[in-house]
Amino acid sequence: MRVILSLTLLSCLLAGSLSQEDPCDVKFLVTAPKIMLAGTTEKICVDLPSGSEIELAVTLEEDNYSWLRIDNDILAEVIYQMNSERECFEFEVPMVRENRQRCKLIVDVRSMPDSEESCNRSKSVMVNNDNLQTLIQTDKPIYKPGQPVKFRMMSVDKDFKPSNATVPLIYIETPNDIRLAQWVDVQPNRGLVDLEFPMTSEPLLGDWTIKVEFEDRKAERTFKVEEYVLPKFEITVESQPSYILLTDTSIDVKICARYTYGQPVQGNMMIKAEVSSYRNSRPISLYEEETGSDGCTTLAVDLTVFELRSNRHSTWNAKLKIKVDVSDAVTGESLSHTADVAKVSNDALSIRVNTPSTFKPGVPFYGTVNVNYPDGTPAGDKFIMLSVKAQETGNYRYRPIFSENFTSPASGVIEFTIPDININTTSLSINAEAPGYSDRDSANNTQYLIYNPYDIAGLSAQYSPSGSFIQIEPIRGKLVPGSTQNLNIFFTTDTAEAENLPFQFVFMSLGDLLDVPVSEALSRRRRQVNGEGEGNGKETSISFLLVLLGQGPIKATAHLKTVRDQIWNKSQFAHFLKM
Structure with missing residues (x-):
């Protein structure tokens, strides 16, 4: 008989992991980050259901899957010994040749003290050299000749903390790749570098580039140098809502003209409305309006003119397009503007x-x-x-x-x-x-x-080698650091001793494995799921207590171990290597 049990637990989450099946004598579960940062210390946790004494060798090597290379360079190798059901170890991640290096994490487990046999398992991981992200910002996207270019840069780590490390090289290139300015060994001030470049009065127009070079990475940001004249006023066109249905008969379009310093423009508007589409053969509408005291006018566009429902016209990528010509009654200046204000939709939702x-x-x-x-x-x-x-x-x-x-x-x-x-x-x-x-x-x-x-x-x-499944009930809403969180976990199993199944927990926050205590059990209920209806399963009370840390988001995964220790079952969010 197959039964399902639900337990009220607390949240936890698994990173990548390795699992074990026969013929190995030792049953084990190794949990490690799927993405590792070079030059940092990562945590690797090992679970032993039997609590026997083992020797654990962890090897990190390059995963060269190209036919040009069949050998894999060993990057790091560490040997641990443990004799308890669960232990976590520190693992120093070395620097790698590429910014993102595909590697294999190999685990070799040997029973102690005299066993000659060992279990060797591996899983792909990614090692990132690029621990820092460099951000470059300019004070404006477009510069006129003669305007100074002010920019700043900052490098942040995975926790968004700024780095005060010296920046080896910063330089600016013209559109034809000529270096016009550079700064060497720049020391940030509280992580921030502020610099300024005096633009000449007759520069080369086009896309200029700010480049930052470190020993292991580069970053760049482009800006434009153009000769341009700001218009005396600007036109905005918008509709509410920003879509029209085939059954709609009208839509309100608001058109505004304002000077660049914010004051309204008084004048005349010539407006052309049309629905553009793949086959643009629909009728058009023309309107003439005067701006109001606020420089705006609201136009009720008659949509029946455009024959939206007629299957003689295509609705693919159809949009309501408005073209506006505004004449300033005070200065005589004219300006045109065209905008797609609403898309045509066949579905209301x-x-x-x-x-x-x-x-x-x-x-x-x-x-x-x-x-x-x-x-x-x-x-x-x-x-x-x-x-x-x-x-x-x-x-x-x-x-x-x-x-x-x-x-x-x-x-x-x-x-x-x-x-x-x-x-x-x-x-x-x-x-x-x-x-x-x-x-x-x-x-x-x-x-x-x-x-x-x-x-x-x-x-x-889904497929499960054991025929058993585990499901974590989603948490609705936001969690508050320092509070407790209950979580329902449902699982299926064939064994009649399912009520005594132990659970192991792994917690992860922002890619790091955490040591978080979990209390005793909370509640348990049992029912049959063989398709014959509800069973009279025995009810048991258990309790778990988890205090959420203030280190950022914590996600949770539970691992179900069968009574006969045949497998470690796959759980939600966890990625196991089949063994």
Whole structure:
């Protein structure tokens, strides 16, 4: 009999890991960062279910997968000894030849003290030399001849702390790669370098480049030098909303003309409105307006002129385009401006089912549905129908297993849970639809049909060598450092002794493994998931307590160990090497 149990636990997360299956005598789990920073100390943790004494050799070597090289240079090798169920070790990551070097982390485990046999496992990791990121900023993107170029730079580490290390070389190049200025061995002031370059009155026009060179990395930033004259006033055009539907009959467009110092322009506006698309053969509209006291006018554009629903015209990449010619009544100056103010959409809503491509049979499934307007803004207070169908082993037909109606919140994100998925399920089809928009019955054969907005996601069942699965219930909302957090974990197993299964936890924050204490158990419940309905499983109380640290975000993963120590099961967010 297969049973499912849910435990209330606390949050934790796994980085990359190595797992073990037969024929090795020693069962072990090694947890290490999947991305390592060269020149730093990383933490590697080892779990031994038996608590036996072992010798652990950890080797980091280059992963040369090119046919030109078949040998791999060993970068670091460390030997540890342990005789407890869990220990963490410091691992010095050496510098590598490339900024991003693909490497292999090899773990060799040998039982102590006299065993001749060992288990050798490996996993790919990435070692980054580029621990610092260099940021360069100019005081403006475009300069006129004779204007000084003021710029600053800063290098920050992975924790966004500024570096005070000396900058070996900073220089400026013209568009034809001539170096006009340079600074050598610049010392930052609290991590910041402020510099200025006096531009000549007759410089070479085009893209200039600021370059910064370190021993192991480079950074650059471009700016333009142009001869330009600022216009005396500017024109802005915007619509609300920034999209139009095929069924809309009008849209308000606000057009404003203001001097560069902010005062309104008084004058005349000649306006041309059209819908541009792949086949641009639609009629156009012309308007003439006077600016108001604020320099603006609001124009109600008649959309019926553009025959939006006629299938004689293409709706692909269709946009409402407004061209405005403004004449200043005071100075006589004229200025033109063209803008795409609204896109044409066939659907009143954009619905997207956000789920992974796979699911775990026998445990709850969690997903979200994003409901937005065509311009991407969240659509709240919208009625959405969600339905789920499942395909099971030996049956090619999909059968309904779940349905629920939702009203989208102000964020437009609907969170849903599929509580019961048969352990024999092989595929899921999740459909989200907004009813009430279709007019297929009233439309004629010269019009585009309007359909209900919808989205469908297809998922396939994950594979587990043990046939068991573990699922962490998502945490809704934000976590507060210093607080405690409960987390439900669901898992399936064949064994009748599942109530006594121990859990191991690994915590990670900003890529670093943390030592975080977890208390005793909180609660446990049991039910059957063999497709025959609920069972009378025994209920047990357990408790776990985790205090969230103030070091940044903490993510969580739990590792399930079977009673017979056959495997370490794959858990959410964890990447295991099959062994």
